[in-house]
Amino acid sequence: MPDAWWKTAVVYQIYPRSFQDSNGDGIGDLEGIRSRLDYLVWLGVDAIWISPFYPSPMHDFGYDVADYCDVDPIFGSLAAFDRLAADAHGRGIKIILDLVPNHTSSSHAWFMESRGSRDNPRRGWYIWRDPGPNGGPPNNWISNFGGPAWTFDDATGQYYYHAYLPTQPDLNWRNPQVREAMHEVMRFWLKRGVDGFRVDVIWHLMKDELLRDNPPNPAWTPKDPAIERLLPVYSADQPEVHDVIAGLRRVLDEFDARVLIGEIYLPLERLAAYYGKDLAGAHLPFNFQLLEVRWSAKAIARLAETYEASIPEGGWPNWVLSNHDRPRIAARVGAAQARIAIMLLLTLRGTPTLYYGDEIGLSEVEVPPERIRDPWALREPDIGVGRDPARSPMQWDAGAFAGFSTHEPWLPLTDDWLTRNVETMRVAPGSVLRLFRTLLWFRRSRSSLRSGDWRLLSAEDDILAYERADSRERTIVALNFAAAPRQWRHPDDLRDGLIALSTQGDRGSDPIGPILNLRADEGVVIAAARKTAPL
Known part of the structure; x- marks a missing residue:
């Protein structure tokens, strides 16, 4: 699909509770997102993925769905969604929704019928x-949020399975009626x-038919989450x-130009299978390897080469730095290296997914015990699994509550919100926000970055360097992973290349000479002539 929009798009994830509050209740909503569409156009993103608002x-927080075909009043209404979609499309922004097909809320009508009696027609819609x-x-299966994955129902004398909370019973995808019901949900929104769906925990949808015990994980320690005790x-x-x-893909293919993205936390050798036979699976099986890789030039070079080699012919890569479940990139690698990470994400081959707030360098947010909202953190309080710090409100300006709301937000702001906000950083020379925007718009201007091939040039002495090239141009990226200056002796045919931009925001159109000097924690993008045969 050479013209598939999602191949050259930049996706921006929005956690709706935390993006913009429009009605003063301290919780973000759909009208709030709509009010910030012009900012997203200015930033330069192509699509927004919105976490659940059902x-x-x-x-x-929305991953326990009680009705797949409506909007929770906290977030607005179907009419509010229609206005958001129309305005986004009018600005050239695609809309991707979170689909949560593995489990429902225990208050969903399907489950309430299912637990009504053993002979209820919907009994087989869940795993009893x-x-x-x-x-x-x-069996011995463990919930991802700690504790047993089975809950006993006194009324019917059986257990039901839930991979997450007891209030999130898993659907039985071996039942064809479940499949067709979820296909109809997809059609409702399509x-x-x-413009597509990001499918939550897509690799969980099928369980072993015999429900055999999971084997123990020999690497587990009591400091690890309980879910890791078993493989x-x-x-x-x-x-x-x-x-x-x-089957999900066939539904999307009933409509023009839609995308299927799968959330899959698996090693690369197993991830590749989710492209499907003859590429009839997920268009983009999410590649989360940057969330866990050791932050070094050599480790990331190995990762990129391994990933590129694992993708089936015709498949398209993708990369993710942060999301609503994992610590933000600035919290993981620090403010200086977060700039390197941004340049890496936006110049590797494939579709990048940004997470709201990363463009202003949001980092760790201190959440006092009395304000913890994450159910996983509340169930396993001693092992540091809380996701709240990655879900703090977007910081728009230096006004009350950072312009997010007129009411105290549902989660705290960062300590530096008076300066770390869009309004301030939008005009500050060298800010990470300006770097983000410059990279996004530069990416749009370079065909080699949007769809060119990728080739490793160096991973020595803390410098990761690679080439993106097509038949028209070459773009070289050199990233210094060290907190000290480094030099890179680049290939001779780069002598005429010019530095297009630096992570430090103060170099442009500079010749690189025979040796490229990189400052501590600096990355540069080099525009070069097409002097060699296409890769």
Whole structure:
């Protein structure tokens, strides 16, 4: 699909509770997102992925869906969504929704019917089993949020399975009625004009038919989350899941120019399978490797080469630095290296996904114990798994509550919000926001960055250097991962190259000479002539 928009797009993830509050309740909403569309156009993103806004009791803040075809009043209404979609499309911005098909809320009508009796027509829509031989759960599976993954229902005398909270029962995707019901949910939103879906925990959709026990993880320690005590051999990543994903893809293919993105936390050798047979699976199986890789030139070079080699012919790569479940990039690598990370993300081959707030360098937010909202953090308080610090409100200006709301936000702001905000950083020379915007617009201007090939040039002495090239141009990226100056002796055919921009915001149109001098924590992008045969 050479003309697929998602191949050259930059996706921007919005956690709706935290982007912009329009009605003064301290929680972001759809009208708030709509009011900031001009900012997103200015920034230079092509698509927004919006985390769940469906009706929900909010036990897991929208990932416990009570109705897939409506909007929770906290976030607005279907009419508000339609206005947002129309205005976004009018500005050339695509809309990607979060689809949560693995589980529903326990207050969803489907589950309430299912638990009504053993012979209810929807009983088989969820995973119900008799107690094990000792009267306990059917197997040893653990919830991703700690504790058993099975809850006993007194009324019907069986357990139901939940990969997450007890209030998030898993759907039974072996039931064809479940598949068709979820396909109809997709059509509901596709007919409203959404441009695609990011599918939550897509690798969880099928479980072992025999529900066999998961084996122990020999590397687990008591300091690790409980879910890591067992290896998920039977509770996720089952071979039959690819047929399910192919079914989701067929629904998207009923509509023009839509994209299917899958959330998949798996090693690269298993991730590649999610492109599907004949590329009939997810268009973009999310590549989360940058969230966990050791932050060094050599480690990232190995990762990029391994990833490129793993992608099936015709598949398209993608990269992610931060999201709503993991610490922000600035919290992980520090403010200086966060600039390197931004340049890396926006110049590697493939579709990049940005996370709101990373463009202003949002970092760790101190959340006092009394303000913790994350159910995982509340269930396992002693191991540091809280996701709240990655979900703090967007900081727009130096006014009350950083321009996010007229009311105290649902989570705290960063300590430096008076200066770390869009209004201040938008005009500050050398700010990380200006770097973000410059990179985004530069990427648009360079065909080699949008769709060119990728080739490693160097990963020595803390410098990662690589080339992006097509038949018309070459773009070279050199990143210094050290907190000290470094020199790079580049290939001879780069002598006439010019530095187009630096992570420090103060170099442009500078010749590089025979040796490129990089300052501490500096990355540069070099525009070069097409002097060699296409890769």
